Amino acid sequence: MSDIRSKTRTQFNKLQKRLRHNVGDAIADYHMIEDGDKVMVCLSGGKDSFTLLDILMNLQKTAPVRFEIIAVNLDQKQPGFPEHVLPEYLESIGVPYHIIERDTYSVVKRVIPEGATTCGLCSRLRRGILYGFAEEHGVTKIALGHHRDDLLETFFLNIFYGGKLKAMPPKLLSDDRKNIVIRPLAYCREKDIERFSAFKNFPIIPCNLCGSQENLQRKAMKQMLRGWDKQFPGRLETIFTSLQNVAPSQLADAKLFDFVGLQRSDGADDAPPPIRVEQPLVFDRAFAKARTAVILGTAE
Ligand code: SF4
Numbered sequence: 001m002s003d004i005r006s007k008t009r010t011q012f013n014k015l016q017k018r019l020r021h022n023v024g025d026a027i028a029d030y031h032m033i034e035d036g037d038k039v040m041v042c043l044s045g046g047k048d049s050f051t052l053l054d055i056l057m058n059l060q061k062t063a064p065v066r067f068e069i070i071a072v073n074l075d076q077k078q079p080g081f082p083e084h085v086l087p088e089y090l091e092s093i094g095v096p097y098h099i100i101e102r103d104t105y106s107v108v109k110r111v112i113p114e115g116a117t118t119c120g121l122c123s124r125l126r127r128g129i130l131y132g133f134a135e136e137h138g139v140t141k142i143a144l145g146h147h148r149d150d151l152l153e154t155f156f157l158n159i160f161y162g163g164k165l166k167a168m169p170p171k172l173l174s175d176d177r178k179n180i181v182i183r184p185l186a187y188c189r190e191k192d193i194e195r196f197s198a199f200k201n202f203p204i205i206p207c208n209l210c211g212s213q214e215n216l217q218r219k220a221m222k223q224m225l226r227g228w229d230k231q232f233p234g235r236l237e238t239i240f241t242s243l244q245n246v247a248p249s250q251l252a253d254a255k256l257f258d259f260v261g262l263q264r265s266d267g268a269d270d271a272p273p274p275i276r277v278e279q280p281l282v283f284d285r286a287f288a289k290a291r292t293a294v295i296l297g298t299a300e
Helices: 003-029 047-062 085-093 104-111 119-136 148-162 190-200 216-231 235-243 278-296
Strands: 038-042 068-075 097-101 141-143 171-173 180-182
Touching (some): 003 047, 003 190, 038 047, 038 119, 047 190, 068 119, 085 097, 097 119, 104 119, 119 141, 148 190, 148 235, 216 235
Parallel strands (some): 038 068, 038 141, 068 097, 141 180
Antiparallel strands (some): 171 180
16 A cells, blocks of 8 residues: 555544544433434435434444434425435445435425525424424434534524524424434534545535525634634634533523522521522423433323
């Protein structure tokens, strides 16, 4: 083997190992996949979902828990969508798969006025169809290909334009509490995914077939984050760590911390500070209950 080929192979192995570690850590930290799970990997045809499927299939071989994978693509009937690409690829790697065909493209075109952004309605329709499929097919986890940089972009979009301190969680209970969404790439850097995808030569399907432009605000966030990453290496890692390290008493949300009830102590009473935890507890209980119901197959 020539030096260049062996160097390239070493680089690829290192990259693959890092991505596997990132995904394995995220799965373990958030208990994303449990024994007996049926994981539906949503495949759009982009680099992120191809990488997700590849890494999960790889982990499936060595994971201490047994879980099933089903790859699902929603063909939204965008003009020029190359229908043969995904089935050919999925058959070549031997993964069970399903292609759902729904013409959401026409619905979006009919409902949204010319020139207005179509992504909001399009993604709502897509989400509804995928959630419905998951319920009908005994899926216990829906895996999406969002990565660390998507989470950070969403975080800053919410701060700059939404006035909210929120991002995109690695694990989520759907609003109707019938589905659990997981994002196993939550710790993966987009630049690693880009390189991995190029190495693997995935048959990428362009994402602009619908004619919609990439959301300009999100594009601006991506540029901002990439600029920071170049200028201040390590900054994005630090910001992501801060999402896992929240101090409600050092922010200003009176729903999360009982600022009103703060009392001076005369030293005689060592009572802990009044942290208001009603919201997280309610969420945790509902979450645990729904999760158990999904696992036991008793979810409504
Ligand atoms: S880019 Fe097109 S296909 Fe993607 S969410 Fe927006 S409207 Fe839908």
